[in-house]
Amino acid sequence: MCLLYNVIVDSSTMLSKSPGCLEMKKSTGVEDTARKCKSITIKTKVKIIERLYQSENKLVLVSSFHAALYIPVVLYCTTILRTEFALNEIMSSGGAEDDIPQGERKTVTDFCYLLDKSKQLFNGLRDLPQYGQKQWQSYFGRTFDVYTKLWKFQQQHRQVLDNRYGLKRWQIGEIASKIGQLYYHYYLRTSETSYLNEAFSFYSAIRQRSYYSQVNKEDRPELVVKKLRYYARFIVVCLLLNKMDVVKDLVKELSDEIEDYTHRFNTEDQVEWNLVLQEVAAFIEADPVMVLNDDNTIVITSNRLAETGAPLLEQGMIVGQLSLADALIIGNCNNQVKFSELTVDMFRMLQALEREPMNLASQMNKPGMQESADKPTRRENPHKYLLYKPTFSQLYTFLAASFKELPANSVLLIYLSATGVFPTGRSDSEGPYDFGGVLTNSNRDIINGDAIHKRNQSQKEMHCLHPGDLYPFTRKPLFIIVDSSNSVAYKLSASDPEFYPSSYSAYAESYEDGCEDYPTLSD
Structure with a gap:
């Protein structure tokens, strides 16, 4: 904390001595925040961080040069503060901080860092251009790297994270859901259908391992919405893979989840989720091209080209021109x-x-x-x-x-x-x-x-x-x-x-x- 305090104070001192810097409100000043961090409670510290994040877009009181310098300092400091506050808050519930081994403290700190970094990279995907095939590849690569490390890290240190961090199953499901979204969006950008299988694997794991099963017990509608969105994304992937049996099961489960969600919470998006059910039901009814085989059973045919099913070229046809x-x-x-x-x-x-x-x-x-x-x-x-x-x-x-x-x-x-x-x-x-x-x-x-x-x-x-x-x-x-x-x-x-x-x-x-x-x- 002392090192962090020095970083904040040194940064604010450097800014205050810079020409053109205007006076800032004490509620958003880094020096004032650092001074408070010495004596306030954990809950108050969390409120300060939330205030800082809310104020990031309001830091235009300084010139453009100083704003460019100040905002990264706040982002860096608040990331460290949030990690340390979460660490202290969660670990203090299990006993005195001095009794916690240093290795376990480092494990939780590393997990918080990877989790925060993964969210930043994932949110940055929205800013990538939707057209063009080269600008986005390196960013996707970095995002995949961080999520791969995060997924393996929580697998290797699950016991420590459960005991010291309080890792919940819906949080694991959220990480898996984000990885599934990454694979799906990578498929959209590359047209490589193999990535659909990877997205399906992660979405299936969430369902099979019941990562979101405890969400309904918490009085937090935003968590239930995450679960509903997961179902909608999973249905899209299954439709693209022609897994119609899975789609029908998912639609039934989604219908039950929406009914429970609208019954427990008086929300304004009830009509929207009912419309989602109507759309997917109509889509399932309209899409499949079905034929009857020799056993009079329905077979759903795929429009995709099989590796061994390509038609032979007619004699005299030229190949390779276009x-x-x-x-x-x-x-x-x-x-x-x-x-x-x-x-x-x-x-x-x-x-x-x-x-x-x-x-x-x-x-x-x-x-x-x-x-x-x-x-x-x-x-x-x-x-x-x-x-x-x-x-x-x-x-x-x-x-x-x-x-x-x-x-x-x-x-x-x-x-x-x-x-x-x-x-x-x-x-x-x-x-x-x-x-x-x-x-x-x-x-x-x-x-x-x-x-x-x-x-x-x-x-x-x-x-x-x-x-x-x-x-x-x-x-x-x-x-x-x-x-x-x-x-x-x-x-x-x-x-x-x-x-x-x-x-x-x-x-x-x-x-x-x-x-x-x-x-x-x-x-």
Whole structure:
């Protein structure tokens, strides 16, 4: 504590002597806080820390230079203070602090540090850009490293943490849930289905080991909400893995948990959780493609490509000219069955662009790291962006990012499942902006769920994605699938020779001999 006191006082003294530093309130001053730390109780210290965290965004009383210097000091000091206060608070309940071995004190301190560090890194994932494939990899690697250390640490020192820290099972479940979320989001960014299996493993462990079973006994609604969110995330992973039997069991358990939650706590989110149940029930009913085998039993087929199930190439077909590297899967239909931010159309399409999951432990290294050179090479799934009801600017941003990072000799796929926007009246010209298009997200009112407000012909639909909006991206190989009531607009535009840039001629000529019946974009 003395060392910490000196750090705080030295930092505040350095700041007070710096030019341009304004006087701060005593309630948020580090020197005043350090002075109080000498004599106040543990509970009061915790309140001071909470006050400091609440005040972090208010430390603009100093110039930008001094604020940049002061805030890291507060963050560093409050992290150490919180660790020490938690240590003293928990350990003092088991006896005198002097009777606690130094090794056990260090174990609890290290655990508190790893736990706090993991939360900081996990929260930082929200600030990472959703587009681009390179900026986020190093950050994900560091986050995985910390959570791996934290998970192993609590396994190796479980007895000490139970006795001295008071580690509860729901806290272990929360760590496992965060790791499952990491694997799931890594799957979304890499399209590697093996990470879905890893997410499923951690989510299954939480359920099998009943990590959240004691949450309902505590009078803390926020803990119950964490449990409900865990169920919702687990259901999404099971849907993506086609584990429908598990999904049905989870939905039943989630329904019971929501009923108990709404009965015990008079909360405002009761309607929202009931809506979650309705969405997943409708999704389960709408999604599966079922066939009957010889035994008249239902078999749920997967849309993913099996390693041994790839169709053979026809004689004369050329291989290796182009490969699908990136895909934008966009869902913006009104009143469509969905769960979370995944419509049925998006769900089926993303599976059609993936291979069946494989065992990650035998195929891949730790996320964020490169594969070993001695491991057999395998074809990667195309990278995908899943955009649920994006605005026009969001769609264009992701499209531009995909276009920029598209490798040579690769194809960009755009799948549009959206409500059609039709032209209002006939136009003198028949250009790429005169046939209408599909709707992107907007805040405008919708009549009866699907009717679009009409505008004058002179005013183009502001939130409409016209075929002409895609013209700049045809400089690279582009494949478009439009599932809409106005998909004909893209077919008419694609029949225009100006739709295809001269760069397509080289690819077209290479396919003429071997693929005489190769479909065009307008087919």
